[in-house]
Amino acid sequence: MDVVFSPGGGSSASGYCLTAGELVDADVIGVQSAAAPAAHEAWQAGHNDAHDRMETFAEGLATRTPPLTQQIMRDRLEDFLLVDEDEIRSAMYDLLAREHVVAEGASATVVAAMRRRADEIAGKTVVAPVSGRSVDVEKLLDVADAVHGE
Numbered sequence: 419m420d421v422v423f424s425p426g427g428g429s430s431a432s433g434y435c436l437t438a439g440e441l442v443d444a445d446v447i448g449v450q451s452a453a454a455p456a457a458h459e460a461w462q463a464g465h466n467d468a469h470d471r472m473e474t475f476a477e478g479l480a481t482r483t484p485p486l487t488q489q490i491m492r493d494r495l496e497d498f499l500l501v502d503e504d505e506i507r508s509a510m511y512d513l514l515a516r517e518h519v520v521a522e523g524a525s526a527t528v529v530a531a532m533r534r535r536a537d538e539i540a541g542k543t544v545v546a547p548v549s550g551r552s553v554d555v556e557k558l559l560d561v562a563d564a565v566h567g568e
Contacts, residue, residue, distance in 0.1 A: 419444045420542035423528040425549070426450060427457030427498060432487035435494035438545065445496035447535075449527040451476055452500035461491050461498050475557075476506055476523025504564070505530035511565040513548065514558065522550040 422438045424431040424446055431448040438444040450458045454476075456469035466488055491498070509529035513519045521529075528546040532539065 419545055421445045421447065421496075421539055422545040422547075423447050423449055423531050425524045425527045425547065427461060427491065428487055430547070430549070431495060431498075432490040434547075435490055439494050444545070446494065447531065448491060448495050448498040449531040450498065450500055451506060451523070451527065452502050455500060457488075457491075458498050458500050460488055461495070464492065474506075474523070475503060476527070499531045499534065501527050501530040501534070505533070507561045507564045509533070510553075510558075510561050519548060520551045520553060520558070521548045522553040525550040 419438055419442050422434045422444050424434045427448045427450045431446060434444075434446045439446045448457075448461070451474035453474040454469075454472045456472070459469055460466055506523045506526050509526035510521055510523060513521045513526060513529060525548040528548070532544065532546055
């Protein structure tokens, strides 16, 4: 395993840093919605201050407060990416339509991030955990409408 993309910027990312990052020296990349940037901004700036913006539809990423695991992530994350809401919706849609995998927005962030880094990760062993499948039909229909503009 060369790279792990982790949804969110908290317990999952720090957990992957302490396992895959330590045991097999994989690069761990956290991924968060740009519409809820608290964890990313705290990681980048080196603080744990709350953020006033939280506008994501992806419930698993919806926080204004950085997680308590910030120090682990600062020490061990290779990178921390922000993806936009349209990228998340597109990834959710493609996971369902192409792979027959129901994924909530938080999980779909890893697909969005992998698309951005496609050239960098080509030929590498990449892990993209899709751990959240708690999404209702109405949200899936909204995602389909947003992706296809119907």
